[in-house]
Amino acid sequence: MKKISCIILDDEPMAVSLLSKYIEKVSIFNLVKATTSPFEIAELVTHTNIDVLFIDIQMPELTGIQLMKMIGHKSKFVITSAYSEYALEGYEHNVVDYLLKPISFDRFYKAVLKINDLFKDDFLKIAIKAEEKRDNFLFVKTDGKLVKINLEDLLFIEGLKDYLYLHLKSEKLITLDTLKNFETKLSQKKFMRIHKSYIVNLNAVETVERNRVFIQNKIIPVGESYKVLFQKWIEDCV
Missing domain, CATH: 3.40.50.2300 (Response regulator)
Structure with a gap:
């Protein structure tokens, strides 16, 4: 203190x-x-x-x-x-x-x-x-080194078992982590988990169509158990 x-x-x-x-x-x-x-x-x-x-x-x-x-x-x-x-x-x-x-x-x-x-x-x-x-950046371990990423450049995170694919504006990084753990490091005002395999940067969302989100030509599904919270965010933005 x-x-x-x-x-x-x-x-x-x-x-x-x-x-x-x-x-x-x-x-x-x-x-x-x-x-x-x-x-x-x-x-x-x-x-x-x-x-x-x-x-x-x-x-x-x-x-x-x-x-x-x-x-x-x-x-x-x-x-x-x-x-x-x-x-x-x-x-x-x-x-x-x-x-x-x-x-x-x-x-x-x-x-x-x-x-x-x-x-x-x-x-x-x-x-x-x-x-x-601290909400502006994170350090992630990839290829045996720590890499600083600006969170405004992080479009979405894709989970695959114990690995994550971090989709940035200009590149894609792979890190050993889980979505559940990585989610705790992110601001809930800026990022939201919309599927068991995806967390998205809400500022990067370009289009929402039915149960799909479009970010830079990438189609990301909205899972059944995440629909209500995501729909509430959309309603608050309208």
Whole structure:
């Protein structure tokens, strides 16, 4: 599971130590840095992607507000302060929560739940994009080597016992596999099994006539047990 990277910045060493201990108890975080130096953090964030900064407001060299303005929307912030009057100004920036000192673990954990909900959606989007990328190609073993095939070029798959014939736009490959196993590697939105011996690329279907599908002059039968699902796909496309 991807962890949320975070930094602690406070001019009070005791506050840095306390938050560090709190963060150690929470498995979703990867603590990258805990320091009393705002300039060190400003330099680090310039070259490193940090998800969340736990940041004090009142610091002698550089205030938390000034630092948030410098960092902008690259990161999200949890403000830690003994002064509630900075809350309104702080929320003008990318602030997730405002923790008033002294900070109890219970109150800290409520902020953790907010952060987790916030990043859970972001990580899910990343995972979906990665899955979509994987849907674009496959590696298959043929002639003793692994060959990368673009799935948009794969017109249909023909099964013959333990072998598959992969019919691509410009060539035909043979691989040792079963249709049942190969089907699990394909997107159900793009490919459909229409016969005990055939899986077709739905985008490659040119004509449907009775119980037959035409793909580049190849006639592929639609099996009895696959008719209902295939007919439903046709109706959804009309």
